[in-house]
Amino acid sequence: MKSSNLGYPRIGEDREWKKTLEGYWTGKVTESDFLLQMEQIRLQHLQKQKDLGIDLIPVGEFTFYDHMLDLAVMFGFVPKRYDYEGGAVPLSTYFAMARGSNRAVASEMTKWFNTNYHYIVPELGDRKPTLTENKPLQAYREAKEKLGIDGKPVIVGPFTFLKLSKGFGPKELPALILQIVPLYIQVLQELAAEGVQWVQLDEPILVTSITKDEMKTVTYIYKQLNEAVPQLRIMLQTYFDAVEHYEDFMNLPVAGVGLDFVHGLDENLEALKEHGFPTDKVLGAGIIDGRNIWRSDLSVKKQLVDTLINIVSEEQLWLQPSSSLLHVPVTVRHEDQLNPIVKEALAFADEKLAEIKCLAENAANGEEEPFAQSKKALTRLNQSIERNRKEIQEAAAAFLSQDIQRNSTFEQRREIQKAWNLPLLPTTTIGSFPQTLEVRQARRKWRKGEWTTEEYDQFIQKEIRKWINIQEDMGLDVFVHGEFERTDMVEFFGEKLGGFAFTKNGWVQSYGSRCVKPPVIYGDVEFLQQMTVKESVFAQSLTTKPVKGMITGPVTILNWSFVRDDLTRSQVAFQIAVALRNEVEALEAAGIKMIQVDEPALREGLPLKQSEWDDYLQWAVKAFRVTTSSIADMTQIHTHMCYCEFHDFIGAIDQLDADVISIETSRSHGELVSAFHQNAYHKGIGLGVYDIHSPRVPSCEEIIEVIEQGLKALETNQFWINPDCGLKTRGIDETVRSLANMVTATHIVRERLAVTN
Template sequence: MKNVISTNLGYPRIGEHREWKKALEHFWSGKMEKETFLLQMQEFRLDHLKKQLDQGIDLIPVGDFSMYDHVLDTAMMFGLVPERFEYKGGKVPLETYFDIARGNRSAVASEMTKWFNTNYHYIVPELNQRNPAFVENRPLHFYQEAKQKLGINGKPVILGPVTFVKLAKGYDQQELKDMVELFTPLYAQMLGELEAAGVEWVQIDEPILCTTLSAEEIHLLKETYETLTKAAPKIKMILQTYFDHLDYFEEITSLPVHGIGLDFVHDDGQNLKALNTFGFPQDKMLAAGVIDGRNVWRANIEERITLIEKIAAAAKCEQLMIQPASSLLHVPITVNNETELTPTLKNALSFADEKLQEVALLSKGVKEGKAAIEKDIKASKAAIETLNGSPERNNTKVQLATANLEAMNAERQAPFESRSKLQESAFQLPILPTTTIGSFPQTQEIRKQRLKWRKKELTTEQYEDFIKAEIKKWIEIQEKLGLDVFVHGEFERTDMVEYFGEKLGGFQFTKFGWVQSYGSRCVKPPLIFGDVAFLAPMTLKESVYAQSLTSKPVKGMLTGPITILNWSFVRDDLSRFTVANQIALALREEINILEKNGIQMIQVDEPALREGLPLKKEKWDNYLNAAVHAFKLAVSTVKNETQIHTHMCYSDFEEIMDAINALDADVISIETSRSHGELIQSFEDTTYEKGIGLGVYDIHSKRVPTIEEMSTNISRALKVLDPKRFWINPDCGLKTRGTEETIEALKIMIEAAKETRETVGYPVKETNAFVNAKE
C-alpha cells in the first residue's frame, strides 16, 4: 500500500518536566507577567510541534494545545461566558478565561467533570445564554502560527458541534437539535475561514459517537455535517471518533466528509467486524487508530501490522492514515527520562514520543513491507515476552487467591439497618455530623521535607517525626474547630493512588510520568505491571497515632480498588477486573489490620468509580457488578460496629444509584458543590437510606464561601434526604488549599451545621458515647 499517511490526534500539553504547569501557576500567582507567560505558551506549542515533526509524523495536529482545557477553549471561541463573570463581548480576555475555570472572589467557577471515561477533567460549557457568537478563530491562529514559525502545514483539531453541545449544560435534551443548529453556522464560519487560509485537512472530534445515541441524534449529525461540508468544500474533513466502536457504522461512514477516524484498540473488535460486514466508502480516507493512546505499554509491532492488514483488506481501501487510537493527552511524554526503571520494565514501555515512533514505524512497514522493519518487530516482541516472564508477573500466592474468589465472603455480617443502630450506639454523633474528606493542606514545607527525605537528606525517623508533628497540629485544629469526626490529614501522602502503589507489590512508579488531570493539576499514575500483593501495613502507623491524640473518632483513610485501577496504567495481559480483585484482596488485609488496632471508622474512597463506566450503556452492568464486588471484597470482613465510609466524585449520580446502594457502605460522601442542584433533583425520585454527605462547598476554588451559601446547600439537601442520615463535609480533600482559607471555610461549615441543627429541632451535643468510651 503506497498511499499511507502517519498522523497524530493530539499531544500532551504539560512538557517533559511540567514546564507548562509551572508557567501557569507562576502567572496565576503574579510571579510572571502576562506577556512573558504568553510567549512561554507559544514556545511550548512550537516545541511540541517540532517533536512530532522529528518523530516522522506526516500530518501534525495543531490547535490541540490549551492553556487550561480544550472544551473551555471551544466555549470561549463562541463567547460562552456565564453572566456572573461580567463579560462585555468580543474576544474573551485571558483573565476571564481563567476565572471561569478557577472561580474568583465574586463568581463561582464553572462545573468540572470527567472527559468520557478518562481521568481528564473538562470545564462544562454553560448554554443558559442563547446568543453565542464567533469571537475568535483559535484553530486558524494555531494553523498560521505553525506554518509561519515552522513551515508545518498542520491539521487543525476542532471539537465537533454535536459532542460540544452534548457535553454542555443549561438546556433540556429535547432542545438538542435547536442547540446544535444554533452553533452550526458558527462552525461553518470557522471552517470557511480555515479554507480561505489554505488549510487542507481538518480533524473534527466527535467522540460522542462512541456512546449510546438515538437514531434521531444520528440524523441530526447527518444534517449538521451536510451543512459544514458545503461551507468549506475544499477542506478535507476527518470525522474523528475514539474510546469505543460505532453503533451506526453505515450511517456515520456515509456522512459527506473526506475521512473517518476509528478506534481499533478500545473497540472490542467491533469496528473491524463492522468493516468486514459493511465495507468502507472508497472515496474516503480511513484513519486507523491502532496504537493505544491511553496506556503506556509497548506495542507488539507484528500484531499491529497484522491488524492493519486486516483493516485494509476489510475496507478494501488504497488510502490509509495510521495514528494513535486517541489523543496522547492521556499518557506521559517520553520514556527516555526514566533512568531508574529496570531494563525489563523500561523496554516494555511506550509514552507519547515512543508511540509516535511506533506510528511512524507502522507506516513504514505498511508502505515498504515487514522486512523493512524486521529488527523493530523482533525487538518489540522480545521486550514484551521478557516482561511476561518476570517474577512480578508470576506471583503464585496472588494468582491462587484470585483463582479462589468464590470461596471468599464479600458481604457484611448484617444489613445496614442493623449495623446503623450499633454504630449510632457506639459513636452517638450529633445530628448532621461534620467531617472532612481526608486530606489537609500540603504546604510548601511538607513538600520540602518529603523531598529532603527522598534525597536522603533526612533520616526516616526525622521525616516521620515531622509528619507526626503535622498530624498533631491538625488534630488540635480540628478539636478547636469542633469537627465531629476527624482525619489525620494524609501529610505523608503525595497522591491518593501513588501512596498505596509504593507500598504494594506489582506496582512501579516513574520519575517524570506526569499527565494532566485538570488545569495545572498533574498526576503521576503508577504502573501496575505485576501481580498486586500486600507486603506490610500501609496506613497503620499514622492512623493509630492520630487516634491516640483525641477522643473523637479518626477515620482510617484508604483508596478503593476501582479508583486505584482507574487511576493507574494497568497491565494489558490480564483483564482489568482480575487486577481489581488483586488490589481488593490487598486492601482487605490492610482494613483488617486497622480494625484490629482500634480504628472504628474506615473510609475507602472510590472517586473514580463512575468514570470507569464503559461508553456503551449495554456494558454498564458488567462493569458495575465487577466494581461493586471488588469494593465489597475489600471491606466485607469488618465488624458490624465498624463504620465503612466511601467518597465519590459526582457525575450523573442517578445513573449508578443501584450500584452505589449495592456497595453497602455505611456513609457515602459525594463531590457536588458545582452541580449541587442537579444532584438534589435526582433524590426527588430516588430514595437513599444510608448515610450520605453532599459536599457543601467547592474545594477546587480558593474562594471561601459564605455561611448563607453553605446553609442553602444543606437546606436544599435536607428537603429530600433524612437529617438523621445526612453528613456535612466539603466537596473533596483539602490537599490543594491554603491553611488559612481551609480553617476559615471549615469554621463557616461547622457554624452552618450548628445553625441547621437548631432549625431541624436537634440541639448541638457537646459529648458523645465514643468520647466517653475513649476517656
C-alpha cells in the first residue's frame, strides 16, 4: 500500500504565510521578496511531507489566496472591470479580484461546500477562456528540481469548477464545457510531456445530489480527457461525503478514484461491497479524518483497511486523508499548555500524515502494537469526568421532545415592538468594530499578567465609550458595544463555558489571510458564568439609543469548533443551546432588550445531500429556539448569517423566528434579492449594503443603489440597513467613512420614499 496526501495547510506553523501576505498588502514586503518568501514556505511544506515518508505528495494546491481563484486566473477568467488585457495575470489584478480595489469591487466569496473555508467564485461570463500559464506544471517542476520530489499535481476538476462558478445559465453550460475541456487537455498534455505520473483532479461536486444527466456530462468530459492524454494517470478525487451514482463513477475512464471513508464511510463501503471495484484502477481510500483534529483509533482503521483489502488488492490501495488537510492546523507539536489527556488525543496535519504512513507500513502485517497507543489515548479521554456529566446530557436531551416556541407569534410581537419607535429603514451594524493594534496589545498585556483585570476592564470601557460616541455622531439608530473584549466570536464564548479547550497555535484558514483558531469541544458543555452582560450594560448606560446584546449562536459555535466525535453533532448543539439560553435570560434581566444571536455558520452545516437536509435543519432550528424562546415579547431577537445560497433554505430561516435577520450579501446582492422575489419573507431583514471584506469605502450612490434594489423585493417596514458583516478586521478611518456614507444614503432613500408616498 502507498501513502498519499490530498493537500497541506498553507498557513505554516507560525502563520508565516498570512504574515507574508499582509506584509505585501501593506507595502512592507516588495513583490520580489513576497514571491521569494512564498516559495520558501511552499518548499518547507513539501519537504515536511517528504521527511514524513509520504509516497504521493501533492503539488500545486499551494496558493497566494485561494485555489479556485488560481484556476480562474489560469484560464483567463478575469472580469472586464479589472482592465486585464491578457497574458499572465499580475498580482495586483489577482488580489483586486480577491479583495477589491479603489476601481473595482471584489469577486463574490462563498463557502467551500460545508466547510468554513471561503473560496472566490469565478465569473465566467465576460471573457473567452485561454490558458494564461500552466501553474500545475510550474509547481511540479519546482518540487522536482529543488527537492527531488516527483509530485502529484492537484487541480480542481472541470465539472466542479464550472458548477461552482457564476456568470452563465444552464443553456450556456455546453458551450462552456467545449471551451474549458481543451484548456484542461492542454494543461494535462504539458504535464504528461514533463514526465508527470499522476495528476489529482478534485471533483467534490460528485458527492452532492447531482442528477443522472449531470453524470453523463461528467462522463463526456473525462472521455475527452482520456482520449487526448491516455498516457497520463488521473486520480479522480472526491471528498466530504459518499459519491453519487457509484457505478457510473467507477466506469469513468480514469486510472484511480478517491473516496471518503470517514464522512461517506457507510455509503461508500456498502457500494464497494455490493458492486466491487475495477481491477484496472487504484483506490485512494480517505480513512483519516481531514476535517477534525481527533487522533484516529488506528486499530479500528486497520480493520477498515482489512475490509478494503478483501475487495481490492494491496497494490491497488492508497491510504490518505479523507480530504485536503487545509481544514486542520499544522502540528500538535507546539501545544504545551493543553490538558495532557486532551493533547494526547489530538492529531493535526503532520500527525495525520504520520498516521497514514503508520497504517500503510503496518496495516497488512497483522501486528497490533503500532496501533495500541492511539486506542489507550482515546480511551482515557472518553472515560474522563468532562465527557460524562450526566446532568448536562439529560438537560439537553429534555428539550428534544418539546415544542420550542416564543410566547407570541411574530405578528403579535411586531405590534408590541413598535414601542421601540425606530425610523423607517433603521440603521445598525453587525456587532464588532475595528480591533486595532492597541486593542490587541491591551489584551496581550492582560493575558500575560502585565495588566490587572481592573486595568483591562477600564481600557475596554474606554473603547466602548469612544465608539458609542462615534455611533451617536454618525446618527445610527441601533448601537452595538463593539466587542473589543473578544478575540473571536466563538473562542470568546468557549473560554467561558465548560467543556472547551484552546490551542496555542491551532490556526486554520477561513478566507484569504484571515485565520481562525477554533475551540476544541472535548467535554460536556456547561454554563459557568455571565459572559456578555457587563460590557452590554455599560454600553447601554452611555446612550438612550438601544444597544444590542451580542452572542454567538449554538450552531455556529458547533460548526466553527472542532467537535468531540463520541456524541452526535445535534447532541452537542443542544448542550450549547441550553448554556446560551442562560446568557440570553441574563441579558434580558439586566435591561438589554435587543439581543443578537449570530448564526453565520448555519448554512455551512447543511449536508451535501438534499435527502439529509430536513433532519439537520430541524435540530439546528430547534437549537436556536432553545437559546431564544424564553424571553418576553418586547425583547427583540436579531440574528446574522454569512455568505450562502439562501434560497436553499429560506423556510428554515423563517422557522428560526428571529425578529430581525441580517444577511451577508453585498457580493451577491442581486441573487439574494431574486430569492426574496420568489419566496415570501415577512420578518425584519437587513441585506448587507456594502462589503466589509474589502478595504474600499463605498460611495453613497453605490449604497443607495443596493438599498433600492432590496426595496424591490422587501417591504419598507421590514428592511434594516447594515454592513454585510462585522467590522473587526477593518481600519478605523475606512469604517467611519463607510458607515457615514451608509447613514447618509439611508437618509436620502428615506426622503425619496417620503416624497413618493
